[in-house]
Amino acid sequence: MARDIPFSELTTLQVGGPAANLVTAATQRDLVDLAVEAWSGREPWLVLGGGSNLLVGDDGFDGTVIRVATKGIEVFARDAAAASVRLRVQAGETWDDLVAWTVEQGFSGFEALSGIPGSVGAAPVQNIGAYGQELESTLVAIEFLEEGADRPHRMTAAELELGYRTSVLKRGLRGIVVSAEFELHDTAAERAVLGEALGQPIAYAQLADALHVNLGDRVPVARVRESVLGLRASKGMVLDAADPDSVSAGSFFTNPIVTERVARTLPGDAPRWYLEEEAADEVTPLAGGVAEESPLDQFLAHQASLEAVGTLTDAAPAEPLVKLSAAWLIERSGIRRGFALPGSRAAVSSKHTLALTNRGGAAAEEVAQLARFVQSRVQAEFGIVLHPEPVLVGLEL
Ligand SMILES: Cc1cc2nc3c(=O)[nH]c(=O)nc-3n(C[C@H](O)[C@H](O)[C@H](O)COP(=O)(O)OP(=O)(O)OC[C@H]3O[C@@H](n4cnc5c(N)ncnc54)[C@H](O)[C@@H]3O)c2cc1C
Incomplete structure (x- = not known):
């Protein structure tokens, strides 16, 4: 347990006073144990991913901050007929590492969400979105440890009531996203014929312009990722130590x-x-x-x-x-x-x-x-x- 680490070191805005107790969970077991312990004391608690959507006050947080650092990406189902693939991803995975990995695999559905900072566990909280894609197009369910419980239960995407930058989690349902399950398009069959992994139809005019294609066209996932990262960098919207x-x-x-x-x-x-x-x-x-x-x-x-x-x-x-x-x-x-x-x-x-x-x-x-x-x-x-x-x-x- 670390004491009095300032949120200015834990958030991308680099502001905020100290976290009274900071604990880090590297495994799902630790995450459950640390949460149950924090809840038993009736102290305030807060879950932290990458700190990229948090503004904490100068007095900091007088309670336990549970930082989620669990890792793991598992492909647990493939449906060749539907050209789909299902993934289960631990909450502490970095969102953009996951996107990069899916692009390498030739899976589509995340490519326009390239470059969004933060963790996989926080992504459903505000139904992250950018450049014509939103998490809700691919999120199937989460494993959720609700405040007071001692084991996670499955919540479907419908139960999360995802909307524009919101969900029941952002509106006050307290607990911890332990892992998330996604369904992506598997381009393997198409790739065998076309030689490339095409992404979802381009649905955002600025991205279509940058790629020199029309809205609705399909473009290789790697090109979409590269183009989105370029657009985001031009707006200061990718984390870059050299960009104030x-x-x-x-x-x-x-x-x-x-x-x-x-x-x-x-x-x-x-x-x-x-x-x-x-x-x-x-x-x-x-x-x-x-x-x-x-x-x-x-x-x-x-x-x-x-x-x-x-x-x-x-x-x-x-x-x-x-x-x-x-x-x-x-x-x-x-x-x-x-x-x-x-x-x-x-x-x-x-x-x-x-x-x-x-x-x-x-x-x-x-x-x-x-x-x-x-x-x-x-x-x-x-x-x-x-x-x-x-x-x-x-x-x-
Ligand atoms: C440069 C920049 C660009 C951005 N661009 C976009 C964008 O294009 N689209 C977009 O939607 N967002 C964007 N964001 C916002 C941010 O990246 C996302 O909201 C991201 O999902 C936050 O993840 P995080 O792990 O950093 O969450 P944190 O900041 O750590 O936490 C945010 C909230 O989620 C809660 N939380 C975190 N982890 C969990 C968990 N495992 N279980 C339950 N609750 C949890 C926290 O308690 C807090 O309430 C951007 C941020 C930055 C800094």
């Missing part, structure tokens, strides 16, 4: 979802996606994969996660829902890339308005002040409340 813009928690705000009525109050050039269109255009389900949630279900799950709902005040169930661009709202409220409050060591990324960065030695409160300022500018200009994407511990916006 990557000292962040990724996107700090989610894209707001509003009713069509609210969206109509915005200037005509405000980017907007009707949720049904978005589901068809941006998210590519795997054939024969996990059952898809309807956009309305996704919305209802997301809505349940919103507390101070400036964005959804009058939502009538039948009214069409529209997703807006948080980056556009921030820029149009007058906040430019690189913006910092006077004297603050926190700044908006110089490459991407949605990321808040630590320019060196910032306090968590400086990041929070910047976040509040961004929220207040957008609310004053457009009447829309931006919600933080990272999990906040020991501070509030």
Whole structure:
């Protein structure tokens, strides 16, 4: 057990005070034992993966932090007729190592999620997504150790109620993801004919442009990965010790979802996606994969996660829902890339308005002040409340 290790050493934002007790689980047995021990003492506890979606306050965390470092990737089923493969992956595996490995194997379904930092266990928490893919297209189930239990049980993807950057885990179901089960497309048969492993149809315009293909085209998984990594690096969205813009928690705000009525109050050039269109255009389900949630279900799950709902005040169930661009709202409220409050060591990324960065030695409160300022500018200009994407511990916006 390590004492008083600061969260500034445990998170990618590099801010936050000490973790009173830090324990690390390298095996599934250890993970269960450490969790049961932490729960028996009735002290506060927190589970930690790569620390890439966490903003912890300057007072730190006065309890037990369980860091998940379990490893293992197992292919446990193949269905040649359906061209699918099932994997079970331990929670402490690094997400991007898993993506790289599946690309090498010629499995498709993760390639557009290349370069997202963090652990496999945290990926279902906010249903990670990028460049037209979301975890829910491939996640079948997790092994979940619910707070108070002494052994994990299986929860299906449907039970997790995955939505846009949310799940029941993010909305408050307490426990630990021990492992995750995925179904990917196995390109082996295609490869034998075509000589290459094609990925899922490209479902994101910027990625299609970078690859010089059309939306819906299929491109070798290795090329998709390379292209996504390039796009992400150009936005400071891959962890890189040489890039100060990557000292962040990724996107700090989610894209707001509003009713069509609210969206109509915005200037005509405000980017907007009707949720049904978005589901068809941006998210590519795997054939024969996990059952898809309807956009309305996704919305209802997301809505349940919103507390101070400036964005959804009058939502009538039948009214069409529209997703807006948080980056556009921030820029149009007058906040430019690189913006910092006077004297603050926190700044908006110089490459991407949605990321808040630590320019060196910032306090968590400086990041929070910047976040509040961004929220207040957008609310004053457009009447829309931006919600933080990272999990906040020991501070509030
Ligand atoms: C540069 C950068 C780019 C990013 N880009 C994206 C992106 O494109 N798309 C995207 O979706 N996200 C993105 N993120 C956010 C982040 O990478 C993901 O949310 C990731 O899944 C977090 O993983 P982690 O292991 O670091 O989680 P942590 O930060 O350690 O934890 C996040 C939350 O999950 C909980 N948690 C962690 N592990 C477990 C577990 N085993 N069981 C239960 N709960 C757990 C924690 O308690 C906490 O509440 C980005 C972050 C950065 C820094």
